[in-house]
Structure formats: C-alpha cells, structure tokens
Amino acid sequence: MSQQASELPRSVQIIGRYRGLIGLVALLGALVGVVLAALNPPASTSQTLVVFSAPTCPAGAICGGPMFSPAFIEAMLLKQFPSGVQVKPVTGDVVSISVAAGTAARAEAIAHAAARSYVVDAGALPYLGEFASAQILQPATSAAATTPPLKQVAGDALLGAVLGALLGIIAALAGD
Numbered sequence: 763m764s765q766q767a768s769e770l771p772r773s774v775q776i777i778g779r780y781r782g783l784i785g786l787v788a789l790l791g792a793l794v795g796v797v798l799a800a801l802n803p804p805a806s807t808s809q810t811l812v813v814f815s816a817p818t819c820p821a822g823a824i825c826g827g828p829m830f831s832p833a834f835i836e837a838m839l840l841k842q843f844p845s846g847v848q849v850k851p852v853t854g855d856v857v858s859i860s861v862a863a864g865t866a867a868r869a870e871a872i873a874h875a876a877a878r879s880y881v882v883d884a885g886a887l888p889y890l891g892e893f894a895s896a897q898i899l900q901p902a903t904s905a906a907a908t909t910p911p912l913k914q915v916a917g918d919a920l921l922g923a924v925l926g927a928l929l930g931i932i933a934a935l936a937g938d
Contacts, residue, residue: 773935776934776938777934777935780934780937783933784927785927785930787926787927787929787930787933788923788930789923790926791922791924791925791926792919792922794922794926795915795918795920796915796919798918799917799919800915803864803911804911805862805863805869806862806864806868807860807861808860808861808863808869808870808872808903809858809859809873809902810859810873810874810876810900810901810902811856811857811859811898811900812857812881812896812897813855813856813857814856814880814884814895814896816855836849838883839859839876839879839883842876842879843861843872843876843879846862846863846872847859847860847861847876848860859876859880861873861902870902871902873902877898880896881895881898884896
C-alpha cells in the first residue's frame, strides 16, 4: 500500500495528510456563510407601472426631442433614486419601476415614491405652453422576497464551505 501512496503526486499526498485541517476550515467557511446569510436577508421587490404622455404638437410645429421621451424622465428618476430602482419600458409609453429593498414594506414605499416622482418630473417639462404628463397605471404591488431564505442560507453555506476547503488546501500546500 505504501507503494501506491508514493505513486500519487506530492500535492495529493499533502492534501491527504492535512484532510482534517481542510475539513475544519471548510466547516468554518460554511458557518461563516450561514452567519452572513442571516445578517443579509434576501431583498424584497415591488413593481409599479406608469404611462408617459408627451405634449401634443400644434400643426406645422417641430416638436419632441429627447426631453419628451420616457428615457429622459427615467434618467432624472435614477438620479433621485440611485440604488435599488430599475426603470424598464414595457410597451409604448408604459414603463415599469421595480424596486429591491430589505423589507416588503420598504420596497413598496420606495416604488410608490419613485412613481410619484416620475409623475411630478414628467409634469415639469413645458413645451410651447403645454406639459408632458404621466399617470400611475398600477400602484406598487405587494412585494415578494426574491430568494427564499432557506435557499439563500444553503447557498451561502455551500459557498463558504467551498472557499474554506480551498483555503485549507492552500494552507496545507504552503505549510508543507
């Protein structure tokens, strides 16, 4: 049996000798993953729909431009709500405002505030005495967690165990 062990590459022999250390570090990594998952619960999301209407253009006048597109209002909105808010076109002039936040209530509140801000910003665009407008089509929906908590804990624990095992292997190879 000693002949078979000597035929193995040196790195595999080292890993075999230190498998207890590698297992311990992997277990510690899994525990760290569980703790991090508990400290960072999954985000909840909420969504609202808003329709944008550009001002009507008088006959013979040159109207429009980038300022009267939903994309212009989206850029203004993302400056006000820089993190956790996504604005995506749905169809025509309808846009979806999605928000990710720590709790369901917070996600809904931010989605509602972002939609109201979109409506106010659209109404502040004058053109030849007329204004663009926006209306909320669908109020903020009830938020739902993006990842089930148990699935997140298991995923984070597995990631921690893999990283721990890798650190253990590196430590074993470096120490020998």
